[in-house]
Amino acid sequence: MMSDRKFPVLTIDGPGGSGKGTICQLIAKKLGWHLLDSGALYRLTALAADKHGVDFENEGAIEVIAKHLDVQFLPLEKGGVEVVLEGEVVSDEIRTEAVGSIASKAAAYPKVRRALLERQHAFAQGPGLVADGRDMGTIVFPDAEVKIYLTACPEERAKRRYLQLKEKGIESNIELLLEEIQARDDRDMNRAIAPLKPAIDALIIESTHMSIEQVMDAVLGELERVSLI
Ligand code: DC
Numbered sequence: 001m002m003s004d005r006k007f008p009v010l011t012i013d014g015p016g017g018s019g020k021g022t023i024c025q026l027i028a029k030k031l032g033w034h035l036l037d038s039g040a041l042y043r044l045t046a047l048a049a050d051k052h053g054v055d056f057e058n059e060g061a062i063e064v065i066a067k068h069l070d071v072q073f074l075p076l077e078k079g080g081v082e083v084v085l086e087g088e089v090v091s092d093e094i095r096t097e098a099v100g101s102i103a104s105k106a107a108a109y110p111k112v113r114r115a116l117l118e119r120q121h122a123f124a125q126g127p128g129l130v131a132d133g134r135d136m137g138t139i140v141f142p143d144a145e146v147k148i149y150l151t152a153c154p155e156e157r158a159k160r161r162y163l164q165l166k167e168k169g170i171e172s173n174i175e176l177l178l179e180e181i182q183a184r185d186d187r188d189m190n191r192a193i194a195p196l197k198p199a200i201d202a203l204i205i206e207s208t209h210m211s212i213e214q215v216m217d218a219v220l221g222e223l224e225r226v227s228l229i
Pocket of ligand 1: 103136
């Protein structure tokens with residue numbers, strides 16, 4: 001579907017640990033496009049709610065937190081961004097599986113999703129956008145030029161998450177990570193609003209036995225196929 005936008009949007013959706021974050025960062029850097037890490041917005045909402053002692057059963061209170069999220073994404077010279085919440089650097093804190101788990105709970109609330117929608121649309125700017133999430137191709141950017149659904153088996157995703165956390169100096173337990181990933185999959189895929197699923201026009205990449213380079217080639221190949229690069 002062609003849109004009125006003057007620049008392209010590439011969406012990459014998929015479950016936790018599928019490698020979306022890494023691939024989106026690499027593609028955005030390679031093409032010089034903007035990057036939307038929508039999971040970070042849900043993680044930040046959950047972390048802010050937790051820090052303010054908000055009751056997670058109270059949808060309205062979490063909606064208020066989402067609406068007033070005081071966050072900055074500061075580009076780092078070495079690549080990537082520093083995430084600042086209410087003046088405090090939380091780049092590593094938001095990446096823990098514990099925060100991922102409460103983020104997935106907050107993300108099941110329709111009011112919270114609505115509150116974050118406009119903030120996500122604001123990332124769409126020229127020369128292009130790479131949008132990373134669960135509902136980028138289905139709900140947030142349904143008119144995206146290229147949609148990818150990136151997945152891998154749960155055991156492989158737990159292993160990738162384990163190594164990613166280790167690299168950041170965060171110790172974790174792989175069996176526990178697998179349980180958390182499966183619980184999060186279940187919640188993200190079965191919620192009533194914007195559940196995780198491939199858009200009907202998405203290219204599905206099953207990456208269990210693929211390297212990062214192979215996934216990159218597949219995504220860039222798709223962008224080439226539709227003449228975006
Ligand atoms: O991609 P991630 O692991 O950082 O996302 C954390 C949680 O946020 C995920 O379990 C569900 C939620 N999320 C969502 O519901 N919709 C998105 N577009 C992105 C994340």
